[in-house]
Amino acid sequence: MKGPITTLRERCRKCYSCVRNCPVKAIKVDKDHAEIIDSRCIGCGICVRVCSQQAKVIADSIPTVQSLMQGPDPVIAILGSSYPAFFNDIRPGQLVAGIKALGFSEVHEGASGVELIRRAYQTEIENQEKSATPLISSHCPAIVDLIEHHYPQLLRNLLKTEKKERQKLQDELDQRETELDEMEKTSELWKAEKKECMRLRDEIAGRKEVLAARLGNFLPVFCYPSGDYNATLRRAVEAAGFEAHGLGRRHR
Numbered sequence: 269m270k271g272p273i274t275t276l277r278e279r280c281r282k283c284y285s286c287v288r289n290c291p292v293k294a295i296k297v298d299k300d301h302a303e304i305i306d307s308r309c310i311g312c313g314i315c316v317r318v319c320s321q322q323a324k325v326i327a328d329s330i331p332t333v334q335s336l337m338q339g340p341d342p343v344i345a346i347l348g349s350s351y352p353a354f355f356n357d358i359r360p361g362q363l364v365a366g367i368k369a370l371g372f373s374e375v376h377e378g379a380s381g382v383e384l385i386r387r388a389y390q391t392e393i394e395n396q397e398k399s400a401t402p403l404i405s406s407h408c409p410a411i412v413d414l415i416e417h418h419y420p421q422l423l424r425n426l427l428k429t430e431k432k433e434r435q436k437l438q439d440e441l442d443q444r445e446t447e448l449d450e451m452e453k454t455s456e457l458w459k460a461e462k463k464e465c466m467r468l469r470d471e472i473a474g475r476k477e478v479l480a481a482r483l484g485n486f487l488p489v490f491c492y493p494s495g496d497y498n499a500t501l502r503r504a505v506e507a508a509g510f511e512a513h514g515l516g517r518r519h520r
């Protein structure tokens with residue numbers, strides 16, 4: 269899976285600033301740019317901050333959200349707890365109205381999710397072995413990635429509740445993206461077939477006009493050459509204005 273940060277190759281000047289500042293050594297310098305090693309990256313965002321060329325950017329999820337909005341299901345916006353600091357010059361009501369105007373059906377604060385998972389956390393803490401303390405919350409994805417990729421000895425201290433829920437959501441999102449890719453491929457095939465059908469229709473209609481001009485009393489019946497036809501050709505023949513069609517004799 270691609271990580272949350274990507275590199276715009278053409279902007280990179282290979283200054284090594286991101287390499288020096290990455291806390292987990294997740295950047296290697298390739299021939300022409302500094303590339304992120306996704307399996308090591310913890311998504312802390314430091315490289316985005318230190319790159320003077322704006323070559324490191326946060327992956328854009330807007331196309332995914334837009335495609336979700338075109339689907340049948342309601343799309344809900346979840347605000348991170350830091351949103352009042354970021355949107356400090358507008359009222360909360362204005363923010364919610366603006367987000368809904370973009371097409372989201374509901375707006376919630378992420379912090380309210382704590383209430384939903386509180387019990388699961390409580391159960392997990394109660395069942396935790398004493399030797400696994402101190403316990404570490406799995407709320408922050410950067411901390412979870414840091415432990416999973418670089419400090420696996422701390423995995424037993426990591427509470428799993430939120431990670432499990434996040435994984436479930438990620439799986440659903442991945443599934444949705446796969447379905448959208450399939451739909452896109454089907455639509456490309458359909459467009460190609462439509463184009464071919466229109467080409468055949470124009471060709472057949474042109475021949476029909478020539479025949480009508482030569483024969484005068486023209487019978488609008490089309491005979492498939494050698495008896496070969498398929499759905500695209502049949503549609504093209506009908507679109508070209510033939511009222512009946514039938515099979516010709518197959519030549520051997």
Ligand code: SF4
Nearest residue numbers: 280281283284286319
């Ligand atoms: S800090 Fe920016 S310009 Fe410098 S190596 Fe990293 S990506 Fe390239």
Ligand code: SF4
Nearest residue numbers: 290309310312313315
């Ligand atoms: S996001 Fe953090 S961990 Fe990932 S490459 Fe950038 S600095 Fe390194």
